[in-house]
Every structure is written in structure tokens, then in C-alpha cells.
Amino acid sequence: MEQGCLAVLKILEKALMTTQHCRWRNIEYMHRLFKFLFVVVLTLFMAGGGFAANKKHLPAKVVTDTSKLQLKKFNEQAIEKFRTNKDFNYHGPGASYGMSLWERFWAWIWNTITSTLAHIPNGGSFLLYFFLTVAVGFLVYFILKSAGIDPIGIWQGNAKKIDLPYTESLENIHEINFDAEVEKAISQHNYRLAVRLLYLKCLKQLSDSNLIHWQIDKTNSAYLFELTEPTQKQTFGLLTTQFEYIWYGNFSIDQQAFGTIYSLFQDFKTKLP
Amino acid sequence: MRSLRIYLISGGLLLILYIIAQANRPKTIDWSESLIDKEKAPYGTYILFDRLKDIFPGSAVTAYRQPVYNVIAEDSVANASYLIIAQNINEFSKPDYEQLVKYVEAGNNVFIASEYFGKTFEKYLDIETKEYLELIGNNNPVHFVNPALSPQNHYNIGKGAGSIYFSRFDTLKAVVLGENAHHQANFIKFSF
Numbered sequence: 445m446e447q448g449c450l451a452v453l454k455i456l457e458k459a460l461m462t463t464q465h466c467r468w469r470n471i472e473y474m475h476r477l478f479k480f481l482f483v484v485v486l487t488l489f490m491a492g493g494g495f496a497a498n499k500k501h502l503p504a505k506v507v508t509d510t511s512k513l514q515l516k517k518f519n520e521q522a523i524e525k526f527r528t529n530k531d532f533n534y535h536g537p538g539a540s541y542g543m544s545l546w547e548r549f550w551a552w553i554w555n556t557i558t559s560t561l562a563h564i565p566n567g568g569s570f571l572l573y574f575f576l577t578v579a580v581g582f583l584v585y586f587i588l589k590s591a592g593i594d595p596i597g598i599w600q601g602n603a604k605k606i607d608l609p610y611t612e613s614l615e616n617i618h619e620i621n622f623d624a625e626v627e628k629a630i631s632q633h634n635y636r637l638a639v640r641l642l643y644l645k646c647l648k649q650l651s652d653s654n655l656i657h658w659q660i661d662k663t664n665s666a667y668l669f670e671l672t673e674p675t676q677k678q679t680f681g682l683l684t685t686q687f688e689y690i691w692y693g694n695f696s697i698d699q700q701a702f703g704t705i706y707s708l709f710q711d712f713k714t715k716l717p
Numbered sequence: 718m719r720s721l722r723i724y725l726i727s728g729g730l731l732l733i734l735y736i737i738a739q740a741n742r743p744k745t746i747d748w749s750e751s752l753i754d755k756e757k758a759p760y761g762t763y764i765l766f767d768r769l770k771d772i773f774p775g776s777a778v779t780a781y782r783q784p785v786y787n788v789i790a791e792d793s794v795a796n797a798s799y800l801i802i803a804q805n806i807n808e809f810s811k812p813d814y815e816q817l818v819k820y821v822e823a824g825n826n827v828f829i830a831s832e833y834f835g836k837t838f839e840k841y842l843d844i845e846t847k848e849y850l851e852l853i854g855n856n857n858p859v860h861f862v863n864p865a866l867s868p869q870n871h872y873n874i875g876k877g878a879g880s881i882y883f884s885r886f887d888t889l890k891a892v893v894l895g896e897n898a899h900h901q902a903n904f905i906k907f908s909f
Contacts, residue, residue, distance in 0.1 A: 508862040509894045509906065515865075516772040526764055531757040534746050548850060551877065555848055558833070590721055 617648040617658060635702040636690055642709045643687040650680070653716055664688065679712050748876060750804045754780060759875075762802055773798065785813040789820045798826040805833035814841055821909045832881050842907060844891075847884040848877070849899060857897045859904070871898065879903065 526532050561571065588594075622645040629638035647667065651658035656670045664684045671677040686705055689695055697705070747758040754766035769778050776797075781788045785801070799820065806829070814837050821827055832846060839845055849857065857879035858871035873879070882901030895904030 506888050506902065507892045509892050510863060513863065513865045518768045518771045522768055522771070523764070532764070534759055548852075548877075551848065552850060555850070590725075 616660065617644050617651065620644065620648075622648070630702075633699070635697045635699065636695075638702060639687055639690045639697070639705055642706065643683065643691075646680075646683060646709060646712060649713060649716055655716070676715065679708075679715065683708060683712060752802050752804065765802075785809065786816045789816040795823065796825065798828065801827070801829045801831070803829075803831050805835060806831050806838065807833065807835040809835045809837045811837060813837065818909060842890075843885065843887045844883055844905075845885040846881055849880045849882060849897075849901060850877070851880075857899065859895055859897050861895045861904075862893055 620641070622641055626638050626641045626645070629635070629641060647656070647658060650656045650667065650671075655673075655676070656667045658667075664687075668677065668681055668684060671680055686708070690697055690705075748760060749758070750760040751758065752760060752762050754762050757763045766778070766780070770776065781792075788799075799817075817827060832848075834842075834844060834846060851857075856873060857877065858873040859879040860868050860871045862868055879897040882897055882899075882903045883905060884901075886902065886905055891902075891905040891907055893902040893904070894906050896902045
């Protein structure tokens with residue numbers, strides 16, 4: 445089965461013969477030069493096209509070669525010498541002539557990729573840089589992660605962390621003494637907590653006046669959705685935004701800012717029935 | 718951190734195992750398409766390069782690794798045959814093509830063997846190659862069409878190489894020299 449190389453060779457051999465001796469049809473004019481561009485397809489997979497069913501019918505009138513040839517041959521003895529040379533002995537493992545299903549699978553994958561890319565200008569380089577970027581990004585992420593740094597947190601610019609002696613896990617708004625707790629938070633200059641308490645208090649008021657149906661696992665937007673009166677809805681929406689920025693957004697607020705928000709809450713209370 | 722270390726160590730061990738396994742694998746035939754003139758594997762071109770003078774007696778053989786433009790325009794090769802054997806000719810530019818046509822028009826011959834001819838050839842010669850992949854059996858022997866070259870002799874070049882064919886070409890300009898078992902042309906000639 446050393447034909448691998450030898451067969452390729454044979455084809456080339458014959459191709460070259462043709463090159464030398466075919467004649468250009470309209471030979472009456474021009475010099476006696478015959479010039480061609482020869483094109484053969486030799487090798488393996490990757491060419492573009494689909495799997496199995498991609499048969500295109502060529503136009504009917506295909507001109508086939510019938511020109512007179514003068515054969516040229518490779519030196520038989522030399523070829524015979526190559527045949528006995530073990531370097532050109534393609535027996536042994538991997539000598540399989542056809543393509544395995546695995547190889548065909550990959551051929552199909554690459555066919556699909558190349559034919560897709562052929563339709564994108566500069567598709568190859570775009571894809572290359574895209575994957576390079578992804579790979580480098582992933583590497584950096586992995587290194588930072590394993591070094592114990594939060595790679596995403598770096599970009600967010602954390603606000604000053606404030607210790608909150610407070611747990612928000614289970615807050616039943618019907619069991620909290622809001623006025624006392626808010627007072628306590630303000631006296632400790634813990635304005636963020638105060639805002640949270642005010643917000644919870646606000647929820648309790650809405651719940652008491654049956655404007656919302658309070659449940660511990662509902663989201664703020666769910667309550668907002670339950671409100672029907674437009675001005676209430678708008679004000680509550682504003683309060684919700686303020687609260688979420690301050691509490692979840694880790695914004696530290698000072699006394700002055702708190703004052704504004706506090707009056708907003710008070711304002712809202714007066715608007716309730 | 719502890720679990721991460723376990724993953725890293727086991728990953729590293731697997732990688733080392735894989736490398737050892739690969740290194741100890743029995744030497745298989747290298748089917749990679751190197752097409753290098755010193756390569757003796759099936760897709761090397763050692764024999765062709767070695768025996769070129771059998772078919773071009775008395776001629777000088779020069780190997781080039783430069784773009785076509787540089788070979789023709791700068792080295793002024795004349796009265797010659799130019800063999801290009803490449804897996805693909807993607808990097809073939811318009812100046813390359815113009816030089817090549819000029820070179821052919823001056824009476825030289827060009828032979829190109831490739832799977833994929835790239836944008837330039839597709840545009841100027843209106844050709845396109847595709848691979849005809851079959852799910853079962855992949856025997857696609859090739860043969861010449863010229864009656865003088867015994868078209869009944871089919872050459873199996875293996876590894877699906879015969880399955881790559883010209884899915885499009887200008888039938889008014891091109892002459893088919895060879896085709897595969899499915900009568901798909903895979904060897905065509907243009908005259909300038």
C-alpha cells in the first residue's frame with residue numbers, strides 16, 4: 445500500500461505529460477505557445493461543502509481532454525528502489541486507506557466551518573482574534589480566581605464596606621417596632637439600616653391599608669405591581685429605587701442625604717389613606 | 718482553595734499521563750499533508766521532487782518558498798514549468814494572479830495541486846472546490862479522461878483525497894482532464 449505517495453506521483457506524472465503536449469485549439473493565430481493553468485485536487489479533507497448530499501450537477505457540456513499526448517515516464521528503476529525502501533512502506537498501524545468515521549466527522553466539522561467562514565470577509569482572522577481574546581480572558585479570570593481575587597468585583601469599584609450589625613434574613617414587618625428601631629439606627633449613624641427600616645415600615649403601612657398583600661418572599665417590584673393608584677405607584681417606585689441603591693448598591697449615605705430620603709418616606713405616609 | 722488545588726493536581730496528572738501515552742504510542746504513519754519535498758510520508762513530495770528530472774530531462778529544478786509574485790516578478794523565471802503543490806492557496810493575491818497569467822501568456826506552464834484555491838482563483842477563474850463526503854465507504858478513485866491515458870485505470874489515492882472536486886468551473890474555458898468515480902472533475906486545464 446505504498447501507493448499513497450506513488451499514486452500521487454503517477455497522477456502528477458501523467459499530468460505533466462499532458463502539460464507538455466496538449467495543444468491550444470485556436471492554434472492558427474498567436475505563437476506556437478500553449479499555455480495552461482492546470483489544476484488538480486490531490487489531498488485530504490477541508491474544502492468547503494456539506495456532508496454526503498452535497499452533489500452539484502455540473503453543466504451538461506463539459507469539454508473533456510482528447511488531445512494527443514506524448515507520454516513521459518518516471519525512471520522505473522528509481523521508483524522500484526523507492527518501493528523497497530522502508531521509508532516508503534506505508535504498512536503498519538495507521539495504514540488505513542479510507543477515512544474512519546471519526547476522521548469523516550472531523551472533515552465534516554471543518555468543511556462546515558470553512559464554508560461558513562468563506563462568506564464572512566476576513567472571517568478567518570476575526571475568528572482567530574475572537575478565540576484568542578476569549579482564551580486570554582479565561583486565563584486571566586482563572587489566574588485571578590485561583591489567586592483569591594474576585595475578577596468581576598475588580599471592575600465594579602466597591603463602595604466602602606460598612607459593618608451592619610443586622611441580619612435581614614427573617615423580618616416579619618408585623619413584629620418590628622419600627623419607630624424605636626429607626627431611632628436606634630439614626631442614633632448609631634447607621635443610615636443605610638434606617639432606610640431599610642423605613643422601607644419595611646412603608647411596606648407595613650401599605651399592607652395595613654390593604655394596598656398590597658405582604659409576603660416574606662415577594663420582591664419589591666411585585667409590590668409595586670400590586671399598587672394601582674398612579675401617584676402612589678410612582679412615589680413607591682421612587683422609594684424602592686432609593687432603597688435598593690442604598691441597601692443593595694452598598695451606597696454609604698450621610699445625614700443630609702438621609703434627611704431627604706426620610707422626608708420622602710414621611711411624605712408618602714401622608715398620602716396613604 | 719483546597720478543592721481548587723485538588724483539581725489542578727488531578728488535571729496536571731491527567732495531562733502528564735496523556736503525554737506519556739502519546740509518546741509511547743506505536744509509531745503510526747503520518748498522514749498529515751505536509752507536502753514537503755523532504756518528507757517521505759504519504760503526503761510528502763519527496764519522490765516527486767527527487768525524480769522531477771525524469772520528466773523534465775536536462776532542466777534545472779529550483780524550489781521556492783516565496784509568494785508567486787516574488788518568484789516570477791523578481792526572479793524573472795522564463796521558459797519553465799511552475800509546479801505549485803499546496804493544501805490550500807488562500808494567501809494568493811491579485812498581484813500574484815496577474816503575474817501568474819503574464820507568466821503563462823509568455824509561454825510557460827503552471828500546474829497547481831490543491832484542495833482549496835482561495836478567493837483570488839475563485840474570482841478570476843470562476844472555480845470552486847468541494848469535498849464529496851460519503852457516510853459509507855469512502856473509496857473515490859480518480860482517473861484521467863483522455864483516451865490515451867487509459868481512463869479505465871482508476872487510481873485510489875486514499876484518505877478521501879479523490880473526493881475533492883470542482884463544484885463549479887467555466888465549462889467554456891476549462892477542459893476536464895480527470896475526474897473521480899462520481900464523474901466530478903478534479904483535474905482541469907485552462908489555456909490563456
